Amino acid sequence: MAESALHIENLVKRYPTGVEALRGVSLDIAPGELFALLGPNGAGKSTLIHCTTGLAQPTSGSIAVFGHDAIHDYSAARQAVGLAPQELNLDWFLTVEETLDYHAGYFGMPKRERRERTRELLETFSLTEKRDERTRTLSGGMKRRLILARAMMHRPRLLILDEPTAGVDVELRLELWHYVQRINQEGTTILLTTHYLEEAEQLCDRIAFIDEGGIVGEGTSAELAARYGVANLEDAYLALVGRNELSRSRIEVTAS
Amino acid sequence: MSAAQIRFATLWRREVNRFMKIKKQTLGAPLLETFLYITVFGAALGSRIKELHGIEYVIFVIPGLIMMSFAINSFANNSSSILQQKFQGAIQDQLSSPASPLELLLAFSLGGFMRGLIVAGLTFVAASLLTSLPVDHLLVLLPSLFLVGFFFSQLGVLTGVRAEQFDDVAFVQTFVLTPLIFLGGVFYSASLLPQPFETLTHFNPIYYMINLVRYGFVGFTEVSVALSLLALAAATGALFAINLRLFTKGYKLRA
Numbered sequence: 001m002a003e004s005a006l007h008i009e010n011l012v013k014r015y016p017t018g019v020e021a022l023r024g025v026s027l028d029i030a031p032g033e034l035f036a037l038l039g040p041n042g043a044g045k046s047t048l049i050h051c052t053t054g055l056a057q058p059t060s061g062s063i064a065v066f067g068h069d070a071i072h073d074y075s076a077a078r079q080a081v082g083l084a085p086q087e088l089n090l091d092w093f094l095t096v097e098e099t100l101d102y103h104a105g106y107f108g109m110p111k112r113e114r115r116e117r118t119r120e121l122l123e124t125f126s127l128t129e130k131r132d133e134r135t136r137t138l139s140g141g142m143k144r145r146l147i148l149a150r151a152m153m154h155r156p157r158l159l160i161l162d163e164p165t166a167g168v169d170v171e172l173r174l175e176l177w178h179y180v181q182r183i184n185q186e187g188t189t190i191l192l193t194t195h196y197l198e199e200a201e202q203l204c205d206r207i208a209f210i211d212e213g214g215i216v217g218e219g220t221s222a223e224l225a226a227r228y229g230v231a232n233l234e235d236a237y238l239a240l241v242g243r244n245e246l247s248r249s250r251i252e253v254t255a256s
Numbered sequence: 257m258s259a260a261q262i263r264f265a266t267l268w269r270r271e272v273n274r275f276m277k278i279k280k281q282t283l284g285a286p287l288l289e290t291f292l293y294i295t296v297f298g299a300a301l302g303s304r305i306k307e308l309h310g311i312e313y314v315i316f317v318i319p320g321l322i323m324m325s326f327a328i329n330s331f332a333n334n335s336s337s338i339l340q341q342k343f344q345g346a347i348q349d350q351l352s353s354p355a356s357p358l359e360l361l362l363a364f365s366l367g368g369f370m371r372g373l374i375v376a377g378l379t380f381v382a383a384s385l386l387t388s389l390p391v392d393h394l395l396v397l398l399p400s401l402f403l404v405g406f407f408f409s410q411l412g413v414l415t416g417v418r419a420e421q422f423d424d425v426a427f428v429q430t431f432v433l434t435p436l437i438f439l440g441g442v443f444y445s446a447s448l449l450p451q452p453f454e455t456l457t458h459f460n461p462i463y464y465m466i467n468l469v470r471y472g473f474v475g476f477t478e479v480s481v482a483l484s485l486l487a488l489a490a491a492t493g494a495l496f497a498i499n500l501r502l503f504t505k506g507y508k509l510r511a
Contacts, residue, residue, distance in 0.1 A: 015511070047511075053352040056511035075354040083352055089345030093274050105266025106353035108259025150349070 003067045005031045005158050005189035006052065011061035013047050013213075021047040023213040024061070029191060031066070031157075034184045036200035037193045039210035040241050045193045046086060048210070049162050053083045065158055079107060082156030086163045086193075088143045090135040096146055097122070097131040100153050107154035114153075121149040124179070141172050148176065152183070159183070161192045165199060177203060197234050207233070209240050216240060264359050267350060271367025275333055282333065286375045287382075290325050294318065294383065297443055308445050311474050315390075318383045319470040320442030322376050323404055327465070330372035330408040331415070331433060334364055335425045338416025342509075351510060357503035364416075365409040365499075372405045390474060396481055397472025403488045404465050410495040417499075417508050436462045447478055464488065 006029040013022040022044045029035045037045050050056035052063055054074055063070040068077035090099060097118055104114040122128045125145040130138060138146065144164070151159060161180070165173045180203060184190050194200055200207050201221045209217040209224065217224050217240065221233040228239040235247050257265070275282040298314030305313040341347035350360060383389050391397060415428050440462035446454050457463050464484040471477035503509070 050511060054510065055348055055352055057506055075356070078352060078354045081352075083348075085345070085348060087345050089348050091270075091341065091346035091349070092344060093277055094270075098273070102266055102270050103349055103353075105269070106263055106350055106355060108262045108354070110257070110262060 003031070004064065005029045005033065005066060006191065007062075007064040008048070008052070009062045011048065011051060011063065012059045013044075013051055013056060014059045021213055022051070022058075022061075025210070025213070025215055027208065027215060027218075029158075029189060031189055032184070032187060033206065034180070034190045034192065034204045036204035036207040037191065037210055038195075038197065038200055038207060038237060039193075043210045044213040045210055046162060047213075049083065049085075049160050049191075049193070053081055053160065054078055079154070080157045082151035082154065082159045084148045084151040084159070084161045084164055086166065088140070088147060090138075090143055090146065092134065092136040095132050095134055096127055096138070099135055099146060100150055103150045104153040109154055117153055117155075121152060125149045141168055144168050144172065144176075148179070156188070158189045158191065161190065163193055163195065165194065165196060173199075197237060201233050209237065211240055260359075263353065263355055264363060267355060267359060267363030268366050270350075271333075271337060271363060272370050274337055275367065275371045282329075282371055283375060283378075286325055286329055287378055290321050290375070290379045291382065293321050294386070298387070308448075309476055311476055312387075314387055315474060316445075316470070316476075317443055318379075318387065318389055319473040320440075320466045322379050322383070322473075323401070323466055323469040324437050324442055325379050326372040326376035326401060326405045327408040327437065327462075328372075328429070328433065329375045330368040330405050331412040332429060333368035333371040334409055334412030335416040335419065335428070337367055338364060338413060339419045339422065339425055342416075342419075347509070358500060361413065361496075361499055361503045364413050365406070365496075368409040368412050369405045372408065376401065376405075391472070392475035393472050396468065396485070399485065400465070400468035400472055400488070403485070403492050404469065407465075407488065407492040407495060410492065410499055413499050414495065414502070417502055420508075436460055440466050441478075442466055445478065461487075461491065 006027065008025055008027040011022050011025040012020070014020045025044070025048060037048070039045050047056055051058045052065065052070055054070070058071065065077040065080045068080065070077035094102065100118045100121060101114050104117060109117070122131055125148065127142065127145060127149065130142060135143065135146065148164060165176055168176070177199070180190060192200065192204060206219065207221060207224060208215050217227055219227065224236045225232050228236040230236050230239055231249070235249070238244050238246055294314065297317050302313040307313060308316045338347070415425055419425050439457065440460045441457060446457040446463060449457060464479050465488060467477045467479045468481060468484050468488065471481055
């Protein structure tokens with residue numbers, strides 16, 4: 001069997017307050033997959049991502065990134081992961097160019113390679129003109145692009161996108177979709193969390209539903225709809241959160 | 257350079273770059289402050305006091321001021337840098353990198369150490385130009401200053417990691433460090449104090465640091481140099497060990 005890009009087994013995360021954010025999550029993402037993780041706010045999506053990238057420490061269970069134990073062999077595991085977090089967590093003191101350069105430096109990339117890669121990603125994300133500006137002066141959309149560029153700097157084999165299109169305009173959302181699809185076709189495995197169900201349907205091979213710290217469904221969009229006995233992914237999601245009454249099929253069409 | 261060396265150099269470069277970008281606040285202000293102390297205590301007060309233990313008053317004060325600037329700048333830099341990055345969430349970029357807890361701790365520590373070294377170094381150069389400041393015991397002075405800088409770098413890291421708001425950092429600096437430094441004998445000799453203040457001064461760890469640095473410069477001390485150096489080394493080592501444990505456990509850094 002081929003090595004998984006991300007293999008999670010029985011992952012439990014219990015905070016000192018007693019809150020159990022993850023209750024024995026198991027997940028397997030194959031190399032080259034574009035995988036979506038859907039779930040309501042507070043379901044455990046970000047905690048799962050934080051455990052994978054070292055930002056949270058699991059209580060029990062195991063995580064392997066391309067065969068590297070993310071807890072005990074964290075250095076090799078983190079080298080393979082790129083994270084574009086949900087929050088715009090940019091360093092105000094740095095310029096756009098420094099943000100990319102420093103990130104690649106943290107991952108051990110030599111200077112010449114960093115310079116070339118920075119130029120390439122600034123161009124890809126239309127940030128070249130902003131290269132010398134401090135990050136705090138950027139617009140929300142620009143910050144979002146920079147965060148994605150930063151995650152890509154060290155050429156990760158697994159890219160984790162935590163709600164990458166939250167709050168961005170239509171144009172940028174579609175640009176990001178195109179980019180995500182392109183790098184996936186070039187071989188990067190992608191784990192995407194989103195609240196936009198059409199985004200998951202459009203981009204992803206497989207989708208998992210997470211709720212109250214556990215994976216409650218997994219498969220293609222059609223498989224999930226069939227599992228909940230509904231017509232589409234959105235209705236399956238509504239069934240999951242127990243809000244079937246919100247289904248679009250129940251909204252009366254008033255426009256003539 | 258190996259990948260690990262590049263990683264460490266970048267982590268360290270980020271810390272130095274941060275304070276170099278706000279030089280007026282991080283280097284200019286402390287230099288002006290030290291210059292004002294020298295002016296007030298040296299020129300104004302010095303004209304009345306003349307000598308302490310046979311040493312010209314301004315010369316007696318300068319070693320303490322150099323130690324104080326090294327200490328406060330090392331502390332302030334690291335506590336602010338870490339807390340700011342925690343606030344912005346930007347620290348996640350370093351925490352999710354392959355860097356080990358030891359690499360992260362050393363890089364954060366060295367940022368403040370460098371700033372303290374620059375301010376203390378410039379204070380020394382300025383003081384040497386303005387006065388005839390001797391360096392009597394270089395082999396005591398160098399390890400003493402190194403340990404003072406490293407101790408306060410560690411204290412800054414510890415405070416920054418534990419802090420949840422800027423008030424927490426300001427509290428330690430204003431209500432703990434500043435009184436201890438001022439009452440530790442920067443501007444006077446503890447042996448001139450009435451009881452119980454003279455005895456109380458001996459419970460202030462900074463008193464020993466000031467005496468070590470003063471001994472290194474002018475050859476005068478009120479405490480045992482060997483014992484003080486040993487105690488300072490032990491305290492610095494202990495603080496470093498505590499910080500390393502906190503970084504390894506991810507205390508207030510990783511959820």
